[in-house]
Amino acid sequence: MYIxxxxxxxxxxxxxxxxxxxxxxxxxxxxxxxxxxxxxxxQYSKNAQYQFILALLIRDMLKEHVNxxxxxxxxxxxLDKELSKAHNIEAIDxxxxxxxxxxxxxxxxxxxxxxxxxxxxxxxxxxxQSLSNVIMIANRFDMYxxxxxxRDLRRECPYLIPAAELVEYASFPKxxxxxxxxxDLSVIAxxxxxxxxxxxTFWETVPKDVEExx
Numbered sequence: 001m002y003i004x005x006x007x008x009x010x011x012x013x014x015x016x017x018x019x020x021x022x023x024x025x026x027x028x029x030x031x032x033x034x035x036x037x038x039x040x041x042x043q044y045s046k047n048a049q050y051q052f053i054l055a056l057l058i059r060d061m062l063k064e065h066v067n068x069x070x071x072x073x074x075x076x077x078x079l080d081k082e083l084s085k086a087h088n089i090e091a092i093d094x095x096x097x098x099x100x101x102x103x104x105x106x107x108x109x110x111x112x113x114x115x116x117x118x119x120x121x122x123x124x125x126x127x128x129q130s131l132s133n134v135i136m137i138a139n140r141f142d143m144y145x146x147x148x149x150x151r152d153l154r155r156e157c158p159y160l161i162p163a164a165e166l167v168e169y170a171s172f173p174k175x176x177x178x179x180x181x182x183x184d185l186s187v188i189a190x191x192x193x194x195x196x197x198x199x200x201t202f203w204e205t206v207p208k209d210v211e212e213x214x
Contacts, residue, residue: 005046006053014176015057022061025170025187029135031107034059035100036071036089037121038113043079050181051111056087058109058137066107072096099124102133110138111185119157126159127203131166132192140169140186158206166190166198 009015036055040048059069071084072092081091098113098120100106108121118138125131141164144153153161170187 002049002053005049009050009053009057009176012176014173014182017173021170021172021187022058025168025189026058026107026135026137027061029105029107029189030065031062031105031135032065032067033102033104034062034066034069034107034109036069036109037073037098038110038117039071039073041073041075041077041080042083043077047181050177052083054182055089055109058107059089062107065105101125102130105133105135108134108136108138110136111182112139115139115144115157115160119159122159122163123206126206128195128198131190132195134190136188137185138188139184140171141167141188142169143184162202162205163190166194168194 034055036052039051039055042048042052055069055071059066069089070092071089072095073080074095076084076091084091098108098110098117100108100121101124110118110121118136118141121134121136122131125134141160144157144160145164150161168189168191172182172185172187174183176182
């Protein structure tokens, strides 16, 4: 099944178009580590299998730079962990809730994760030194900012609102399979020159009183 899914993905028009996007927008970021959150269970989900295969293909594309790949999802089974190990991917032991602080360019591969998880990843890297090291494959933040009441966003995922001002997006191609596997995903980067130009007070724009209420 793995071989069939891999061939289906590689032979698709989606993947051929995606390669060009990744070469233009992901390769230049030169991530040294790759963290996979929220893929699901490859044992039970076809979408998870495709997302895992794409993670492997991206890892291969970045092999000159990436020296470690880790994965976590609370629904992963022992078989999922064995599969990851067989592909030289380390299963993270504990639920980090996305709060991995990074000190070198790191790709967070987070297809279709909850908006709160995206916000958590941003929260622990919310400064000039760390944020420019964050590269994500995730849903576009402006999807949430433009479609949710701002009060709800500030309560549930407060970092998405200010982060949307700093990011550069490179959207994935539109169609693959039933269009639910990779839809609405983008390569998301925080250009260093953009991050360093914002005022120091920008980092305090997240409403602390809202965070404390949670």
